Amino acid sequence: MISKIRFLLIAFIIAVFCFPLTGVMAAGQDSVYITTGRHKISGQDTVGAKKAAVQDALEKAVQSAFASVVSQENLGKNLDFLYDQLLVHTMDFVSTYRIINGMAHNGAYLVGVESKISLELVEKRLHDSGVFNQAWNNPKVLLLIGEQGPEDTQPRCWWWQPKGQFYTSIAEKNLKALFNKARIPLVVTGNNYPDPAAYHVIFSAMDDQAAAMALGQALGADMVVFGMASAQKSANRMGNEKTFEAGVSFTVLDMASQKEVIHSTATATAKSIDIRGADQALAQAADTAGQTLKEKIQGFWAQTMKEKRSFDLYVEGDNFLIRFIALKRQLKDIREIEDISPRELGSSHAIMEVTYKGTPAEFANAVMLRTFEDFGIEVSMVSDDAVKIRFVASPGNNAAPQTSGNGPNIIIAPQPDTSFQGSDRGQGIVQETLQE
8 A cells, every 4th residue: 555655646746747737828728737636435436436536636726727817806706606606617627637646545535637727718707707807807008019011111100200101000900919819908999099199198209118108007008018010021032922021029018117027029021922921921920929928918917916015004184084085086096906904994094904016105106196176195104014195285275284396295214103093093983984
């Protein structure tokens, strides 16, 4: 018996090192998992126990697949759906599986199983159920793709000096199709290109990244794909056929960090008797770079969604209740906020625990961009684990405290000031009033 156990362990260890582990993508939308299963043997029914142990291992694989396609918050909220709707139909999501080894041990049957789970089918089931919308687990993207063909004297784009230019982009068309298939939402659809000037954004050049990020923020994008595609005729030819070379280069700008986070490039060639060869080469290059781009964007965003950063938000000020409710309404529109939970509520202050996809400083910057009808906010402290804001009267009100410069002071401090926590703790607050 000892030798059997040792053999099973050795086989399982070999499988772990020789096959991709949890969450590693295979061809298509399959993910490979190595799991174990166990089931008690009833009487002499070893065969039945083995089947049940395999089912147990496959259910664990589906659980891991479910956890890989949803955020931690959605996982916690939908555990009932996992058990009631997914695990009872485990085999619907299993593409293939094989038993690494199995054995009876201490009255139970043990197995090690390698399986391929279809993430596409898991996502579809979640999407069809209304529990999970893939678009919410992907970033909103703004495409800014300039393109220059063999007959163009300069690159064409829609966001910079577009007057007199007819804008059409093979690379952008292919990226849109690829992103739509992956359910990555685009903030500009079709050919309904907005005028940047309408959002007070002016590009100093076609590749002005600062303006690109400003336009992305104005349109509610999480990321901007900033790129250039070009095609030209090469010297190679055979009879009437000409050779066309194309290259694309895409850079992804992240709105939260205001940084370049992803790069993807590709080249391609195509033969044709006319200019259509350039279009074919552009399409091939865009498809190649776009596939890499899509995977990197999804990976980056999945990691961002899972990186929860919690910190304390201290709020105080005059006319507290009315202004606090107005603040909460504004906070609901900040997509990076995953959760806000009250820790302490008083008649003139509140302490909230904020879960935010970003740093406390980035949160403070996002709040500073919000406007309120008859009051303002002063960010008086930002640290690694806390933000403190105070309600202040509008500039037209003489009672408003004056601050230097054009806006509120931001003071960096190592620790939060909790001096206002004590005097009115829990007084005069009706919880239902604050929950809009």
